[in-house]
Amino acid sequence: MDRSKPARLRRLLVASAVAVLGALILIPGAASAAGTGAITGYGGKCVDVSGAGTANGTKIQLWTCNGTGAQNWTVGSDGTIRALGKCLDVSAGSTADGAKVQLWDCNGTGAQQWVANAARDIVNPQANKCLDATGVSSADGTALQIWTCGGGANQKWTVPGGGTGGGGGSGFVVSEAQFNQMFPSRNSFYTYAGLTDAMKKYPAFATTGSDTVKRQEAAAFLANVSHETGGLVYINEINTANYPHYCDTSQPYGCPAGQAAYYGRGPIQLSWNFNYKAAGDALGVDLLNNPNLVATNSSISWQTGLWYWMTGTGGAGTTSHNAMVNSQGFGVTIRAINSIECNGANPAQVQSRVNNYNQFVGILGVPAGGNLYC
Template sequence: MTTLFSVMPAHAADGRITGLAGKCVDVAGANTANGTAIQLYDCNGTAAQTWSNPGDGTLRALGKCLDVTSAGTADGTTVQLYDCNGSAAQQWVVSSANDIVNPQANKCLDVSGNNSANGTRLQIWTCGGGANQKWSAPASGGGGTNPSGFVVSEAQFNQIFPGRNSFYSYSGLTAALSAYPGFANTGSDTTKKQEAAAFLANVSHETGGLVYVVEQNTANYPHYCDAGQPYGCPAGQAAYYGRGPIQLSWNFNYKAAGDALGIDLLNNPWLVQNDSAVAWKTGLWYWNTQTGPGTMTPHNAMVNGAGFGQTIRSINGSLECDGRNPAQVQSRVDAYNRITSVLGVTPGSNLYC
């Protein structure tokens, strides 16, 4: 499995996974039966707390795998010990931000109720950055050839965008990936590459090949303040113009994206044009969480097989799809076909909306 992030080394040499209050991820009762609870417990150096990361995406103890119960994806789904079976429920990404993420659910390993008592069950939960989701885990025994772990290498990125603005850096993009660990890291290698290509094709279209950081028509700038919102437009009437790879605009979108990312973009929208990682994060926020005029997020469109056309619908379907502007749709499709070719992956079906 190609992981999205470099793996953080453990503080301890014995392969334990430590988290809240310095306690360990523990197999309850050192029981090897399928379905045994995984819990938080005082570190004691036993085999029940010794985990390996063999490089195939799994985390293993007592000869079995860390598993999401019934392959659930809902907040609060518990984790357990289970026979290793190669399923998505047993795939984990240990991020550079010290999260342990199940890409299928796009959720983090979490200590229930932020409770550090011995025996507290572990579960998956929407990643929120709290101490109950931060872990120090054993380093991988495997690893890919791309140091970033992203399915698009820096050389490929530069090939795709030979004339890009230096603001849209590869390092900024890879730094932003921790905000949405499931992005380009869900499903087969083909699906991962197709999603990365779909995202890059759409942002290429929105920014003229990653050239434009801000909206070029300054006359539009004052139009993006919805004064009817209770928080108003504290940065100014004309402060919420399009910025970044998906040209984030409107005060309510800056508010929503900022809240999701833990960044005050409502009061400081200029961060999106001054900080490359923040800009990329806003693009990933839209891609992974917003349906726009469509019926699904672009992320879900790609990982669930709906096809590239549905990403167009979610981004600008009300102006482009269903015959409204076929030239613009074709431009996006052409970019997608070109980028999938660079990545060495088939584009799949359902390319048009």
């Protein structure tokens, strides 16, 4: 990965949250049921349509379970969750913490896409946030909203029939055996358990879309990571002469860990003080003062890789996650991660990434798709 300051600054400045999943436009009424019944959650209460109303904008709330149609939800294999002929919807397609959840005409937008995962989160991939009982309350009438996933009891749900709402309810689409096959010479630091633990921070990763799309996204992420680390061999940047160059003294917080402390580490070779600050803020870890956590804690290290995959846009104008779930192609992920390789600037590096991707989709048994190059 190129670590020149202009490229890294550009990546940071244009990084954004997961954007609208435009490729997930669905045909209203076309859902097939993965399960139908009550969705239970905090305090043993049920997800309920207020007053059994069917008007657009009707409040979704917690209520004592009563077996009525207002609590009878169909978790569709198309990613929708429906009751009373309408869809569970995030108001105005918002991605903000506290955005209310309501009933609305099914329209196939990202505001109506949900993934119920093995951790019992119900995630809106468009916002990368969890269905949440407001105020950590279980009182009848408590409004439901979306909120940053934190693992609290007010974000844990049991869906009918064990349905997954289009997600990977059985776990990561890459088995540990397949992971080991992909990385036969990997450093023991890069554990499979560390990766799957890190995925709890970004529950929409490799759980969005069809089974093929999930596997393609996992393969694309791991292919780029393999390129960055020499097959998950290297933890720290090899060229130690570069180490003092990654301190941007114009940042108000400076380089408290030392001028030479912000060299490349981990699966995406995170570098520069401002990237350590941004990643740490997003992950709830003080990486600015403790950058070596990326080289000593496997889960945190993997989290930095997923942080950039899910939020960084680089020169692509979209995240790598969105590029894969929107079927824009593997080449767009290269442009998001290191655009200076593209447009013929470094074809050997691009080819290395593509070769990894082709190998990994082969292991996972899915086609590579189009637009492999940038």
